[in-house]
Amino acid sequence: LEPREGLVEELAAVVGPNNVLEDEHARADYEVDWTGRYKGRARLVVRPGTPEEVARSVVICGQGGASIVPQGGNTGLVGGAVPVNGEVVISLRRMNRLVEVDAGSGQVVAEAGVTLATLAGAAAQAGWRFGIDFAARDSATVGGMIATNAGGLHVMRHGSMREQIIGIEAVLADGQVIGRLSGLLKDNTGYHLPSLLAGSEGTLGIITRACLKLVRRDSSRASALIGVDGPEQAEEIVNRLRQSCESLAAAELILENGLSLVLKHQRRERPLPEHPAYVLVETASNRDAETELVDALADIGVVSAVLAAGANEQRRLWELREGLTDAISAVGVPHKFDVSLPAGRIRHLMAKLPDLVAAIEPNAVIVVFGHLGDRNLHINVLGLGRGDGRVDDVVLRAVLREGGSISAEHGIGRAKRRWLPFDRSRADLAAMRAIKASLDPRGIFNPGVLFA
Amino acid sequence: LEPREGLVEELAAVVGPNNVLEDEHARADYEVDWTGRYKGRARLVVRPGTPEEVARSVVICGQGGASIVPQGGNTGLVGGAVPVNGEVVISLRRMNRLVEVDAGSGQVVAEAGVTLATLAGAAAQAGWRFGIDFAARDSATVGGMIATNAGGLHVMRHGSMREQIIGIEAVLADGQVIGRLSGLLKDNTGYHLPSLLAGSEGTLGIITRACLKLVRRDSSRASALIGVDGPEQAEEIVNRLRQSCESLAAAELILENGLSLVLKHQRRERPLPEHPAYVLVETASNRDAETELVDALADIGVVSAVLAAGANEQRRLWELREGLTDAISAVGVPHKFDVSLPAGRIRHLMAKLPDLVAAIEPNAVIVVFGHLGDRNLHINVLGLGRGDGRVDDVVLRAVLREGGSISAEHGIGRAKRRWLPFDRSRADLAAMRAIKASLDPRGIFNPGVLFA
Numbered sequence A, B: 001l002e003p004r005e006g007l008v009e010e011l012a013a014v015v016g017p018n019n020v021l022e023d024e025h026a027r028a029d030y031e032v033d034w035t036g037r038y039k040g041r042a043r044l045v046v047r048p049g050t051p052e053e054v055a056r057s058v059v060i061c062g063q064g065g066a067s068i069v070p071q072g073g074n075t076g077l078v079g080g081a082v083p084v085n086g087e088v089v090i091s092l093r094r095m096n097r098l099v100e101v102d103a104g105s106g107q108v109v110a111e112a113g114v115t116l117a118t119l120a121g122a123a124a125q126a127g128w129r130f131g132i133d134f135a136a137r138d139s140a141t142v143g144g145m146i147a148t149n150a151g152g153l154h155v156m157r158h159g160s161m162r163e164q165i166i167g168i169e170a171v172l173a174d175g176q177v178i179g180r181l182s183g184l185l186k187d188n189t190g191y192h193l194p195s196l197l198a199g200s201e202g203t204l205g206i207i208t209r210a211c212l213k214l215v216r217r218d219s220s221r222a223s224a225l226i227g228v229d230g231p232e233q234a235e236e237i238v239n240r241l242r243q244s245c246e247s248l249a250a251a252e253l254i255l256e257n258g259l260s261l262v263l264k265h266q267r268r269e270r271p272l273p274e275h276p277a278y279v280l281v282e283t284a285s286n287r288d289a290e291t292e293l294v295d296a297l298a299d300i301g302v303v304s305a306v307l308a309a310g311a312n313e314q315r316r317l318w319e320l321r322e323g324l325t326d327a328i329s330a331v332g333v334p335h336k337f338d339v340s341l342p343a344g345r346i347r348h349l350m351a352k353l354p355d356l357v358a359a360i361e362p363n364a365v366i367v368v369f370g371h372l373g374d375r376n377l378h379i380n381v382l383g384l385g386r387g388d389g390r391v392d393d394v395v396l397r398a399v400l401r402e403g404g405s406i407s408a409e410h411g412i413g414r415a416k417r418r419w420l421p422f423d424r425s426r427a428d429l430a431a432m433r434a435i436k437a438s439l440d441p442r443g444i445f446n447p448g449v450l451f452a
Helices: A007-015 A024-031 A051-063 A116-125 A142-147 A193-197 A231-244 A256-265 A289-299 A310-322 A324-331 A346-358 A390-401 A426-439 B007-015 B024-030 B051-063 B116-125 B142-147 B193-197 B231-244 B256-265 B289-299 B310-322 B324-331 B346-358 B390-401 B426-439
Strands: A041-046 A068-071 A085-091 A098-102 A107-111 A165-171 A177-179 A206-213 A220-228 A248-255 A277-285 A305-308 A335-340 A365-371 A376-382 B041-046 B068-071 B085-091 B098-102 B107-111 B165-171 B177-179 B206-213 B220-228 B248-255 B277-285 B305-308 B335-340 B365-371 B376-382
Touching (some): A024 A085, A051 A206, A098 A116, A142 A193, A142 A206, A165 A193, A177 A193, A193 B193, A193 B426, A220 A231, A220 A289, A220 A310, A248 A256, A248 A310, A256 A277, A277 A289, A289 A305, A305 A310, A310 A324, A346 A376, A346 A390, A376 A390, B051 B085, B068 B206, B107 B116, B142 B193, B142 B206, B220 B231, B248 B256, B256 B324, B256 B365, B305 B310, B310 B324, B324 B365, B324 B376, B346 B390
Antiparallel strands (some): A098 A107, A165 A177, A248 A277, A248 A365, B107 B206, B220 B277, B220 B305, B248 B365, B335 B376, B365 B376
16 A cells, blocks of 8 residues: 555644654664664654554554554564564654552553663662563663563563553554553453553554553572583573572573683683583572572582672673673674573573584584573574574574474564464464454554564 | 254264263253352253364364353353353363473473362472462362463462463364463463463363463461551551562451451451451461561561461461351352452542442441452442342442452453443453454354353
């Protein structure tokens, strides 16, 4: 469909002329993702200021035959919020108000454009904490985090973004506004639309506001880096800690070649003797997190570990984990994967990957780290041509053979939709398409995302 | 549609003649719910033994023009699993195998007919615990618990049934089987169908198996009954405990007239001086739950409370809460409500209820208790005619005026569908109907449940 005449004027009448960006220069920011990998052309960028303006903009676009790319902080990793060719970008960034922070009950109502950092700050000020945290906190927005079901470091403790939602408000393709924000912790009154929209990547509706739960703040934290003989022992230690250690808050896997890379990149001394792999664990509680961590590690017979004493040492330890991405990028442009695996399968995948990748490029280097508590691995392959798609096929097929998922937390977007039919069954995909068609029959929301 | 000839024979060929119940006497158990309030007539009862038999039965019923009522333990409270007039009941009770209990990772794969008690027992044997518990544990089944998004005593700590799901397998109206059971803790690959089916009350598909997460077992438990001056103070105490007390596991509200009833019914002494209301709290941890509870109560300045010393006293204290239903039933047949409220609104509702109910019946008695941590109230009205629907309208409208939900955890079923249009917006209901039509276009699953 060719967008009809007068679209700009109609949208300008709703959101104000300053919030309809036609100019190439003004649009540029919205046409490329932050990694620079996904770039397209938007016909227009619309910046509504209220849920009603979103709804009216959707109706106008729908009537005008224009498809819509909803966009939050534009920090997604799979090209799910970037226009391709002539869509209207609806940016939620102007809608950045914290509508209500209830310090008593620990609930927040936020507009879709509120950043994770703003949300976390407001939660702390009210004496609580938000359960999700990750590196892109200054740009990622509430709406985008729901649309992609964002994860991060604390999913093993608090769940992913879907589990933080008390209620949402969203605009559907017909301009109707669904959801409620009154703050009901339990509500079994029909289909749970918030859970369906979480992870729908902008293909079913535009999230405009959300009521989110906050979690208890911890007064005490402790971290330790544990040396292990490989992924199998790493997974076993985490399973045992999950059973015995109430204050376990994070468990990250680092392999020796990754630790070496980051130590060299950060010009640091090795914190404990060399092991094939390491587990970085964190406890957090209102009591003495350090004693709890030490006791838990002793209980399960951990012999090789370094404990971070005090906040500064803890930060230094976590810089090893958080510095991995930079250390890898300093070596070259990696092929990146974000996969998850069934229980006990990490070691199988890890054992097979080297040969599979070497068959494509003998000098390729594989650096694996990830959220071990969720069996979520971030696999990086260095030393390949940027456009060489063979490794993607090989790695993702190996993951699928182990019963794994091709996207643990980043989503499908445009980047991985080619592999989706190998990940989800035909019946699942047919159900997804039926749901998509039922809520967005003309396919105006995010065409090309999830579905080819 | 009139079911076609040969249906019985075709179904018998799939599930075996003994598992197609035509006889009135054999059907009887499946035609009435456990409360005796919902009763209908099934054309047939089919008892498949495998997911494949479920799928084939659904196809045969679909082709034969027979609609289907999926049924688990038949312990629902809203008539959502009982036939009305000539449907085929597909009972999942024969599918009661625990397919896999992974003691290492704390995950279980169970068939839909596994009871909560069986699941809890298997979890305990493996060194873990299942996060959901409630009174109907010997009859409620995994499939029914997912279909109704069951709640219970520990939702404030572990979430409802939806949050316990790692994966499901379900049969859709066309006989296709969706979902996966490989056990992925994180999986952002398109629409999350398990979350949509959770709480769909058998209207979208028949759940055949589920992969469920287990939670850490606690070695130490403590309980206390706190006297408070009313619902407002009760809610405030729970909010503050949620902020400060990591091991908080349950928080139940009891009002003085309820406590009086149950004390009289159980012929027991009053455990602490009379107060307008009480909060029964429980802590559970791997450390010293009693010290943690005592410290937490002291921290927030609780002055009137009785602590249960030891397991026996704890059980005695919880019998007060769990005996409320029996104590109420001993007085008469109550009108029952299961509602939830926004933060701070319980006291508003409680203040208004007496006048609203008295206007219908001056001698009516209102007994309220509930899961305070979820702001989920169970409201019982005694002293009305059984068929007097006026009180339902009055109470539910008062709940809706406070922004509450007409069904916190029991669902809509047939019992509450009349009020659903007052609870959910027209846009929500239209979206629900569109989803229903997309997955079950001929409406063969549970006609009359959720939607009129």
